[in-house]
Amino acid sequence: MAVKKEYKRDYKKERTREPKKISDVKSTPRAKVNADGTKEFDQSTFFASCPKEVEYLLEQEIKDLGITRIEVEKGGVAFKAETEQALDVLLQSRIASRVFKELQVYTISSEKDLYALAKEKWWDKVFSVHQTFKINTLFDRETKENFTNSIIFSQLLKDAIADNFREKFGERPSVDTGRPDITFLLRVERKPGTALYNARILVDMVGEPLSNRGYREESLKAPLRENLAAAIVMTTDFNPDADIFTDTMCGTGTLLIEAILIRAKVAPTYLKIRKYIEKKIPVFDFIKHPWFMVDRKSQRVFDEKAQAIYNHSLAALNELQTRQFFGFDISDRALETTRIHLHNAMIDQQIVTLNKRDATKITPMDEAPGIVICNPPYGERMGEEEELKDLYKSYGENLKHNFKGFRAYVFTSNPLLRKEISLGTSKRHTFYNGSLECRLLKYDLY
Ligand SMILES: C[S@@+](CC[C@H](N)C(=O)[O-])C[C@H]1O[C@@H](n2cnc3c(N)ncnc32)[C@H](O)[C@@H]1O
Known part of the structure; x- marks a missing residue:
């Protein structure tokens, strides 16, 4: 295979010295102190996904970042943290594929409930009418026994979001199933012992998977992510x-x-960070999300x-x-x-x-x-x-x-x-x- 010209570039000249320790800028949770002296943390729920069977490695990475409220699930780890701590997971984890932020959990008995509840949400706080979006839906095993088509759930949530925007602004954001500005994950999970379901709406903070470090030639297939x-x-x-x-x-x-x-x-994200710093490329989706921009x-x-x-x-x-x-x-x-x-x-x-x-x-x-x-x-x-x-x-x-x-x-x-x-x-x-x-x-x- 011919070596590309760019391959000759000498990065050594571009390298700088005096590393600043990453631990210097690690986040510590901001606490609101109540009148009785108890502390309340401004935390959200996040979900970091990973390949099956390596959840315990991801759990350890998240613990090592000082996050304590952790729950290991199949295919990932849920944790409660401040957004800035979640950024540590996104930047430092070698195991995570993606990091999602939970926006809302609805209790529903059918897909129609999902439409009715989601239509009332303030979606314009989450993204703008001029941004594109996409929805992926995942069912847990128990949900699959009662619902066969996850695409219907994606469509109804998409309709709820579109109708909500249209009623408020007279226009709606477009769907882009390729590389949208914002990607939602809808996880539908049966509530144990009931005929009800949790419909969990999460937003993908990452965009291009974290497993794509950026050193691979895209044209070449490699068997290991x-x-x-x-x-x-x-x-x-x-x-x-x-x-x-x-x-x-x-x-x-x-x-x-x-x-x-x-x-x-x-850190495994260093090549993405390099693009962000040197070329001002928004290498993670959250950089384009309205909450972050303000x-x-x-x-x-x-x-x-x-x-x-x-x-x-x-x-x-x-x-x-x-x-x-x-x-x-x-x-x-x-x-x-x-x-x-x-x-x-x-x-x-x-x-x-x-x-x-x-x-x-x-x-x-x-x-x-x-x-x-x-x-x-x-x-x-x-x-x-x-x-x-x-x-x-x-x-x-x-x-x-x-x-x-x-x-x-x-x-x-x-x-x-x-x-x-x-x-x-x-x-x-x-x-x-x-x-x-x-x-x-x-x-x-x-
Ligand atoms: C499954 S690939 C390894 C992929 C690698 N882990 C990666 O991430 O790209 C198997 C490799 O074994 C090499 N291979 C096969 N027989 C070999 C042998 N007898 N000695 C050395 N390498 C061999 C192949 O050329 C191929 O590159």
Whole structure:
């Protein structure tokens, strides 16, 4: 693959020093003190979504940001926080796909109730008649037993919003199902033991998913989303201060890059923040939401957080001198893509030793301790599975003979292929890559 011209650009010249610690601008909740001395926090409810089975990692990230009112749900974590604290989650989480702010919860018995209740809301406080919008509806399992068509719910909520605007202003905002200014999520959940439902209306604060960090070439398909790759690295026992990190089948470099960002303690949104600061691009949807556009304090806090991330990421990546990252692949194209992605991620190529090698024959490039990880091909096409059995078998044997003292991890969705690795599994974790059930298997090599 030809390397793009832009790939030659030297970011080092653009880097600045003196990082400001992110913790310096972390939000602390603002409390109203009541007459009796009790404190009342001006908090809203948020929902951060993530791939299934990694909710506990997201929960820990949210706790680490000082948020205490947390509820783990399937596919995400609900939490109560001030908007400025929720911005920390949006900016710092490696696991979240999106962050939503809850606007309203209605109790309904049918979709008609939803229309009647939603038509009365002050939608013009949420967005303007000149902005475009879209509604996605999700049912929980119990709701699906009674309602089959989530599109009807989306349409009725859309009608309620449109009629509300039309009655007040004589015109209505348009729907854009592609890239609207504002996206609502309607979650309909059955109230236990009743024939009633909670219709929860949330607004997406993010827009483009947080998993799209911004270092990938859009034209190239990679099997791992960035937040899933981060979750895999965070599930291993990788110790960034002591371990070498080897990806023996690195593909487009996602595991390597996420591990380097973890090592450098760089917020996963740093490339988006760079666009926001340097090009004034509103990289998150909330920046265009009316509440934010009139809230000077939130704007100032967000700008401070963004500047801290910008300064820290440039300095931390610039100062990273380590030689602990190694990537191998059998394909020239894969290695070239990894190089492009490293460049896009502003990671110095010197930090990662990339080599064209057959993973069934390689030996470690440095001494243990360390982790050796891979996400081998898993045989999507007919007949491919048989051919891959040998790869898995020989790879397992190579680990056994040449990687003594390392901790090995294999991430794959194929149960037949993973059985070909004749090593004892010391840990296993389930993940979902979209709807595909996958396992991360750990092998201790003595
Ligand atoms: C599923 S992809 C890895 C994707 C990677 N985790 C990413 O996020 O881009 C599998 C990779 O294994 C590589 N591969 C297949 N057989 C190999 C072998 N014997 N040695 C080294 N790499 C191999 C392929 O070229 C491919 O890039």
